[in-house]
Amino acid sequence: MSTYCIVTDERRCISCKACEVHCKVKNAMPVGIKLGEHFTEGPVPGPNGAPLYRTLYMPCFHCEEPECVDVCPTGAMTKREADGIVYVEADDCIGCGACLEACPWHIPQWNEDGDKAVKCDLCMDRIDAGLKPACVTGCTTHALALVGQDDPRYEEQRKRAPQRALAER
Amino acid sequence: MAGRQQVYSVCGMCSVRCPIVVEVEDGKAVRIEGNPKSPLKGSLCARGAAGIALEMDAERPQRPLIRVGERGEGKWREASWDEALDYVAGKLKDITAAHGGRSVLFSDRGGPFVDLHQAFVRGLGSPNYCNHDSACARNVQHAAKSVMGIGRKEVVYDYRNCKHLVLQTRNILEAINVAEANAVLDGMEKGCKLSVVDIRATYTAGKADNFYMVRPGSDLAFNLAVIHVLINEGLYNKPYVEAHVQDLDALAQHVATCTPQWAEGETGVPAAAITALARQLAEAAPGVIWHPGWMVARYDDSFHVCRTAYIINALLGSIGAKGGLPIANKPGDVGRKGLKKLVDLYPAPEEKRADGVGWRHTQFDGGPGLINLAYDAIATGDPYPVKAYICYRHDPLMAMPDAEAMKRKWEGLDLLVSVTFSWSDTAWHSDVVLPLSTYLSRESIIASKGGLKPQFFVRKRSMQPTLDTRADWEILCGLAKRLGMDKLAFERIEDIWEYQLQPTGVTMADFDAKGFVELCDAPKYREDAELKFATSSGKLEMISPKWTKAGEPSLRPYAAPPAPPQGMFRIAFGRTALHTQGHTVNNPLLAEQMSTNVAWINTARAAELGIADGELLEVLDARGTAAGRIRAFVTDFVHPEALFMVHGFGHRLPVESRARGKGVADQELMPGGLERYDRAGGGISMQEHFVAVRKAAARA
Structure with missing residues (x-):
């Protein structure tokens, strides 16, 4: 399991999609590919009948036992030992697409530009430089946070996010 | 520009002008985020983040274009910059020789960099500088003037210290200003209540403690009822009102019959909810902001909706108060000198405005006028012929109703020029398109921003233009040179910056650390005793003599909006x-x-x-x-x-x-x-x- 996790504070999230755009710009992803996806549901009636929007930003969960890593025939899909970040070693990717099929949440994407799999690596180059992932830094309202395992939001996010994301896909 | 660099600059995607830092690699912008040394702390909306896609997009005017077919036909010939500027300058010379400098109209979309535009228009000898605002915030601006005697931007919305924020015609979490959205959410984390009055559940309404879905066009009834409760239940701030409010009695009389029960019938909001809101506001006062709105070009009575918002703030004592609408400071208020204005290079024109503002319509602000009324002058020649029109980063054909009617009015123009970084309906209809560099590949003049901590800020060029585009100052100073307006014919942006900074004691090197220069260390609030308003009475005016003189009542009786015809x-x-x-x-x-x-x-x-x-x-x-x-x-x-x-x-x-x-x-x-x-x-x-x-x- 990754040492880190990106959590969404629904009280601050305004569904502006800046997270997706910051991600795309930083990772130079072409139109059609989103390494992280933002979901909004609403307006729905809240507890007192007043309108409510439910929101969630869903980048990769960086699973403890990533199925994408298991199925990769070349070892290109890598789990970084130090902090559990799951990423694609691009030079080793042969573009077979096995990871796309294996991931229950369809996190790896197919990049026609280079015919390789791409996925969220939590901007590990930025993390290694002491920065936050681009989506977290750029988030319009500071609704996103990169938290470690000692943060109570870490477990909470990990528990609810996969179910919700599946339901909304 | 080899290697990696960080350039402090200013976003230009929308009208907010957020402070940004641009990451540049080998001379090319690769990533943009909010200036980490500003209150944005890295945050930047999707539009700002997408700036590089704009710069790299070929689907925008790529070089100067001169029309060869009919207007709007899309037939162009490409021109060099020299040729295009010579062409526009030549046309302007012919037109001003025949009809005078006043025959030139210019419009932009306002903002902090307009000093250069105003200088250019003045240099031509025209009084007809306009902005887009009759299709935006003019009603707020005039409401502010009518109550406070100062403009809407001369008070600050102190969200972080606010206890109860009311948003009406202000969808603050979708029509976003990044710093403002953060301030609102920070305030709410500290316990600020949020009430939203709107015709639909916006994202903003989704975060509200109170949401009132009003009948479209009935906001004034809602506001009058709130005033009614504040006065009738004695909930208003009596010492403040005694000291700062003029003609409370007339206001009380005006709202005497505007009960919450009456307003329920007009707005559809239960009377008890309106009464409860007024009481909640009184409890939170003076830490209350009843937002007067931003884009309020909506109803026939929008001015009065905005006015009543200011009146409610006045009754609660929040105008001038911390957590409410404190007075914005200008450089002079914190013991500093402001920028030297480019517009002062030329004398103010004596000619009256073509749109009638200031003489035919005496209550309105002369500054940017009312662009839609200037079009009438093009069509009729009344009060005089208007023959040339320059649209700077402004697309009136999309911003205002009835493009066909507008085009018919524009038939009287001998020259229509668009300065634009994207295609627009207006650019497509123009005689000449002068492509503006994006905010990543142009610099701008230094801007001054009032506030609790006033500041200067500047846009720097992060990269060279991808296409054959030019900066605003290159275009306008290039035209100035050709028109013999030598004082404005700057060849280098550094010379403009130096001119602007002359009186300030600030140098360009001072911008290096953060991209902006704050003019004081701590936010400055005024004491109650320091409050004096720029109205004729020195107080907040429930009845404005200026509007009375123009034949417009300050306290207009409510007129219910007509219901849509059957099925509409x-x-x-x-x-x-x-x-x-x-x-x-x-x-x-x-x-x-x-x-x-x-x-x-x-x-x-x-x-x-x-x-x-x-x-x-x-x-x-x-x-x-x-x-x-x-x-x-x-x-x-x-x-x-x-x-x-x-x-x-x-x-x-x-x-x-x-x-x-x-x-x-x-x-x-x-x-x-x-x-x-x-x-x-x-x-x-x-x-x-x-x-x-x-x-x-x-x-x-």
Whole structure:
């Protein structure tokens, strides 16, 4: 399991999609590919009948036992030992697409530009430089946070996010 | 520019001008974030983040273009910059020789860099500098003047210290200013209550403690009832009102019959809820902001809605107060000197304005005038001929109703020039298109921003232009040179900056650390005893002599908006965080996020018409002309009388492959709308139009 996790504070999230755009710009992803996806549901009636929007930003969960890593025939899909970040070693990717099929949440994407799999690596180059992932830094309202395992939001996010994301896909 | 660099600059995608830092690699911008040394702390909205996609997009004017076909036909010849500037300058010389400098009209979209534009217009000898604001915030501006004697930007919204924020005609979490959205959310984390008055459940309403879904056009009744409760229950701030409010008695008399029960009938909001709100506000006072709105060119009485917002703030003692609307400081208020103005290079023209502002319409602000009325002068020659029009980063054909009527008025022009970084309906209709560099590849003059901590800030060039485009100052100073306006014919931006900074004691090196220069260390609030307003009485005026003199009552009796005819809706429009003013819809990254708009329609009304959620509809204006196709978004959370859509879609230009033919343009649904404006406040009344819908399939 990754040492880190990106959590969404629904009280601050305004569904502006800046997270997706910051991600795309930083990772130079072409139109059609989103390494992280933002979901909004609403307006729905809240507890007192007043309108409510439910929101969630869903980048990769960086699973403890990533199925994408298991199925990769070349070892290109890598789990970084130090902090559990799951990423694609691009030079080793042969573009077979096995990871796309294996991931229950369809996190790896197919990049026609280079015919390789791409996925969220939590901007590990930025993390290694002491920065936050681009989506977290750029988030319009500071609704996103990169938290470690000692943060109570870490477990909470990990528990609810996969179910919700599946339901909304 | 080899290697990696960080350039502090200023965003230019929308009108907010957020502070940014641009990451540049080998001379090319690769990433943008909010300036980490500013209150944004890295945050930047999707539009700002997508700036590089704009710079790299070839679907914008790539070099100067001179029209060869009819206006709007899309036939151009490409020109070099020298040729294009010579052409425009030559035309301007001919026109001003025949009709005088006053025959030139210029419009922009306001903001902090207009000093250069105003200098250019003055240099020509014209009084006709205008901005877009009659289709935006003029009603707020004039309401502020009528109550406080100062403009809307001369008070600050102190969200972080606010205890109760009321948003009316201000969708603050979708029509976003990044710093402001953060301040509101920070305030709420500290316990600020949020109340939202709107015709639909915006994202902002989704975070509200109180949401009041009012009948479209009934906001004034809501506000009058709140005033009624504040006065009748003695909840207003008596010492403050005694000291600072003029003509309370007249106000009390005006709202005597405006009970919450009466307002319930007008607005649909339960009387008890209105009374409860007024009491909550009194408890939170003076830490209350009743936001007077931003884009309020909506109803015939929008000026009075804005005015009552200021009046409520006045009754609660929040104007001037911490946590309310404290007075903004200018450089002089903190013991510093302001920038030297470029506009002072030339004497103020003695000629009266073509739009009649200041002499025919005496209550309105002379500064940016009312652009729609200037078009009347083009069409009629009254008060004098207006023959040349320069639109700077402004697309009136999309921003205002009834493009066909506008084009007919413009037939009187001998020259129509667009300075623009994207294609627009107006650029397409122009005689000359002068392509402006994007905010990443142009610098701008230094700007001054008032506030609790006033500051100077500057836009720097992060990279060289990808296309054959130029900066604003290069274009206007280039024209100035050709027109013999030598004082404005600057050759280098550094010379302009140096000129501006002369009196200030600030140097360009001072901007290096953060990209902006703050003029004081701590936020400065005024004491109550320091409050004096720039009105004739020195107080907050419930009755404005200036408006009285112009024949406009300050306390106008409420007139209920007409209900839509059978089967029809009142058109309503708004913003999204993903786009701005229609000029981002063709941006590859933003088109991917949101390429079209939807029509919000109330569940019960949709059922009556047999319309299902997601169904493709045609929207027809009041004359029965279809404006295009749009999918229905069926929800309980929009008022049954309204049909709402996000503004800026329904593009038709063949040069915009991603935007063309997507969604419906609200401004196409307002026939005759150029003539319909708020006589008291000057704003165009864009939501005073009715529309019909029908299933698109029925015609297929």
